[in-house]
Amino acid sequence: xxxxxxxxxxxxxxxxxxxxxxxxxxxxxxxxxxxxxxxxxxxxxxxxxxxxxxxxxxxxxxxxxxxxxxxxxxxxxxxxxxxxxxxxxxxxxxxxxxxxxxxxxxxxxxxxxxxxxxxxxxxxxxxxxxxxxxxxxx
Numbered sequence: 001x002x003x004x005x006x007x008x009x010x011x012x013x014x015x016x017x018x019x020x021x022x023x024x025x026x027x028x029x030x031x032x033x034x035x036x037x038x039x040x041x042x043x044x045x046x047x048x049x050x051x052x053x054x055x056x057x058x059x060x061x062x063x064x065x066x067x068x069x070x071x072x073x074x075x076x077x078x079x080x081x082x083x084x085x086x087x088x089x090x091x092x093x094x095x096x097x098x099x100x101x102x103x104x105x106x107x108x109x110x111x112x113x114x115x116x117x118x119x120x121x122x123x124x125x126x127x128x129x130x131x132x133x134x135x136x137x138x
Contacts, residue, residue: 030057032057032058032059033057033058033059033080033081034059034060034061034077034078034079034080034081035052035058035059035060035061035079035080035081035082035083036060036061036062036063036064036070036073036074036077036079036081036082036083036107037049037052037060037062037063037064037083038063038064038065038067038069038070038073038082038083038084038085038088038093039063039065039083039085039088039112040065040066040085040087040088040089041085042065044135045063045065048083049063061073061077061079062077062079065088065089066088066089066090067088067090067091067093067096068090070082070084070088070096070100071096071099071100071103074100074103074104074107075103075104078104078106078107079104079107080106080107080108081107081108081109081110081130082100082107082108082109082110083110083112083133084096084097084100084109084110084111084112085111085112085113086111086112086113086114086120087113093111093112094111094120094123094124094127094129095127097109097111097124097127097128097129098127098128101128108130108131109128109129109130110129110130110131110132110133111124111129111131111132111133112133112134112135113132113133113134113135114134114135114136115134116132116134120132
């Protein structure tokens with residue numbers, strides 16, 4: 001839903017840097033925040049997808065289980081938010097933050113981790129991460 005056009009009977013306009021949908025009533029409606037979940041644990045990824053799917057204003061754009069798949073998904077899906085696991089089979093998520101950001105500078109990247117330490121927080125922040133979320137957080 002980028003740019004100006006029509007999508008399923010809803011006119012879409014760019015307004016102040018935000019994409020808004022104008023329905024038949026003429027009132028602006030914000031488009032949902034599109035989230036990409038990158039985690040190699042299918043049960044965790046599915047749980048997050050189901051939980052986010054219940055929230056108004058959030059749309060799960062896709063999932064990926066490796067950094068290679070994450071790069072392709074970020075470039076293709078152009079999500080607003082990337083929930084990026086710190087440890088993936090093909091590398092550390094924190095080491096890919098700058099590359100993922102370059103593929104879509106509008107994406108905000110949040111690192112997911114089971115256990116955070118100061119060095120991870122510093123590395124993620126220096127790489128341009130928007131936040132760090134413990135997997136044990138409610």
